[in-house]
Amino acid sequence: MARYIVSRVGQALLVLWAAFTISFVLLQAMPGDAVLIKFQNPEYGLSAEQIADIRAAYDADGSVLPQYVHTIGNFVTGDFGYSLQAGVAVSAQLAANLPSTIRLAGLAFAAAAVLAVIIAVLSNLSGFGRLRSFIQSLPSLFVSIPTFWLGIMLIQIFSFRFRLVPVINPGEWEGLILPVLTIAVPISAPMAQILLRNIDEVLTRPFVSVARAKGASHAFVLWQHVAKNAFLPVLTVAGVLFGELLAGAVITETVFGLNGIGSLTEQAVNFQDVAVLQAIVVISAAAFVAINLAVDLLYPVLDPRLKTKLGAVS
Amino acid sequence: MTILEAGERHRNIDSPNPLDWISAAPAAEVATRAPAKARSYTLPIQPGLIFAYFILAIALLWAVAPGLFTSYDPVQGLPGQQLKAPSALHFLGTDALGRDLYTRLVYGAVHSLTGALAAVVIGLFAGTALGVIAGSIGGWVDEIIMRVVDVLLSIPALLLSLSIIILLGFGTVNAAIAVGFTSIASFARLVRSEVVSVRRSEYVEAAFGSGGTFFKVLWRHVLPNSLTSVIAFTALQVGSAILQLSTLGFLGYGAPPPTPEWGLLIAEGRNYIATAWWLTAAPGIVAVLVVLSVNRVSQAIGKAQR
Secondary structure: OHHHHHHHHHHHHHHHHHHHHHHHHHHHHOOHHHHHHHOOHHHHHHHHHHHHHHHHOOOOOOOOOHHHHHHHHHHHOOOOOOOOOOOOOOHHHHHHHHHHHHHHHHOOOOOOOOHHHHHHHHHOOOOHHHHHHHHHHHHHHHOOOOHHHHHHHHHHHHHHHHOOOOOOOOOOOHHHHHHHHHHHHHHHHHOOOHHHHHHHHHOOHHHHHHHHHOOOOOOHHHHHHHHHHHHHHHHHHHHHHHHHHHHHHHHHHHHOOOOOOOHHHHHHHOOHHHHHHHHHHHHHHHHHHHHHHHHHHHHHOOHHHHHHHHHHHH | OOHHHHHHHOOOOOOOHHHHHHHHHHHHHHHHHHHHOOOOOOOOHHHHHHHHHHHHHHEEEEEEEHHOOOOOOOOOOOOOOOOOOOOOOOOOOOOOOEEEEHHHHHHHHHHHHHHHHHHHHHHHHHHHHHHHHHHHHHHHHHHHHHHHHHHHHHHHHHHHHHHHHHOOOOOOHHHHHHHHHHHHHHHHHHHHHHHHHHHHHHHHHHHHHHOOHHHHHHHEEEEEHOOHHHHHHHHHHHHHHHHHHHHHHHHHOOOOOOOOHHHHHHHHHHHOOOOOOOHHHHHHHHHHHHHHHHHHHHHHHHHHHH
């Protein structure tokens, strides 16, 4: 077991290092000069020597390999460099913006889970005939809707048409209702799909027939016997869902004008602020790797059947 | 091949794209719920599928010959016709510059669709090349390529495409490249798994045994047989590429105004949500319909292959 954990952690670190390297190659080693783009702007009125000084401060002229070693050393100690646009440390920017995004994403994740369960339960309760096929087609509709458009339509319908939720100067929690819903809808789709498929699969197992034969009602079987077996596999896509959540946050924060990692990302792209984007890319890759690692290690604990064949868990 | 195997083959749950997981669903349904239905020999008429083909045909015609569908100009506005609600004259209304929204949607199809196609072609070719190399050579080459694929999958697709956008700059072509780049990893993974399973089959062994060279067997036997399940996946990717491109367009990283790209249309209409609802509603509905249709068709392709 200990060996398994060590090798999994080692693999995770390797993926993380490779993610850093890819983002470094994409963002910093390639030609293109964000320092020049920003400071050549005549508004700043800088002389050639001053620009050269700034470039030296940002180490923009150094050769690639020492820069790489330097940057990776800094990243390990939590120093992500300086934002060109804001002129402050990227780590400070991240620390300032992370809490609001985590709150948004966490609420959205919870809402998505609730939505997915509602879809799964409704389509599995008897007496829904035609409605059942409609409910089962909801997830494929949900993934076909552009997130940003969904956000705008929600504003249009709930804020401007029915005036239910204010968008101009909303309360702290009131302002989160529509953004959370916007992210939750596309995230709930894959969850619901997996739930629906697993429920169908588990319902064919012998122990379900046994429970039925003993006289259990459909709802009882679903809740007592099927639910646990159907929920666990959702964990396997937790890492991917996290990526979707982050993408949803980028779009939603832009649409609703919220502060957070998403709007930080958008600004970083607008101003070619490479250091900020690289930090965000590496941190999200780290989160993805960490989530997958946690799921891998937790899965045998949650599903004792897997303990005997640990090597098969991937 | 048994039905169950077919289901397994199409599961691609670890792909970054939720659409891939959905393509897995019908396979499981066939395997678990309705084995009797799958045996029926007459093809039932599927109104949903016909409708999907119909929508796609119209979207393609919009892209190929927009002039047939509208007589207005997509870029030049009409004086005195600003922000008109949908009517007989402009049946999806007009925007702030007096341009007919329906006309802009029709002319925008070519940008949204060719962009998505270009992106998918990039992903398909690069991904297939990587997958075939990894799957056929094996050994450390396979190991390295698949590790890189793992890493690419660990970065959220949107962030990956934004990194490419920062690198290349804004624009229609660059947005398409960025979106295409994000799908390389999923294509490579799928193709590799197919190649690995095809390589183990008897006819490939027989081809080698009767004196075929490595490349000839690869080209004649392994590649064509590996690509069948890739077709449905490719169709699926077109839908997600349309979505991703419209997102980049909405954020302002795609085609510059006054290009009538669908995402950009929604972004422009956003300033008038309180007064002119049709400016955001119509382009979004068109995009959703097209993406739904693409997904429906790809689902049908996937089913037909089994």
